Amino acid sequence: MASKKSGSEDGDKKGSSRLRIVVIALAILVVAGGVYIFLGRGAAPAPAEAEVVLTEPVVKGAVIRLEPIFINLKDERFLKLGMALQTTLVDKDAELDGSMALDAAIEVFSDQDIAQLVGGTGRSELKEQLIELVTESYGPQVTDIYFTEFVMQ
Numbered sequence: 001m002a003s004k005k006s007g008s009e010d011g012d013k014k015g016s017s018r019l020r021i022v023v024i025a026l027a028i029l030v031v032a033g034g035v036y037i038f039l040g041r042g043a044a045p046a047p048a049e050a051e052v053v054l055t056e057p058v059v060k061g062a063v064i065r066l067e068p069i070f071i072n073l074k075d076e077r078f079l080k081l082g083m084a085l086q087t088t089l090v091d092k093d094a095e096l097d098g099s100m101a102l103d104a105a106i107e108v109f110s111d112q113d114i115a116q117l118v119g120g121t122g123r124s125e126l127k128e129q130l131i132e133l134v135t136e137s138y139g140p141q142v143t144d145i146y147f148t149e150f151v152m153q
Contacts, residue, residue: 062091062092064096069081071110073112073152077153082147082150084145087142100137105130108126127147
């Protein structure tokens, strides 16, 4: 009977040895997988790059400076606004009627709160609106607007 007991103990030892080996092997695989992912080799493949649509490059031409204007703001305040138009016109002596750009500036900035214009975000948003209106009016002749004066009182 003693021999049966030692046989079952050997079986228990062999079973527990195999279990330890399996657990250790799994632990090694998990650690190795973590290292593999951590080093970036297991990262998801990079998404396909978006197709690049080539368009004609915008040619920067003459910058045409407009005379500053005064625009009424809220609460009896005003804005002195000077602008320059970035054009695609190659001739440095080219002239462009700036009345549509000035009208757009009056439309965008009139009756605005001075607090909105003091902050960079509000001024940037209004400038984007102005650029949109001006580029719609002039078409491809005008590509951007630069403020040369922006004084509030």
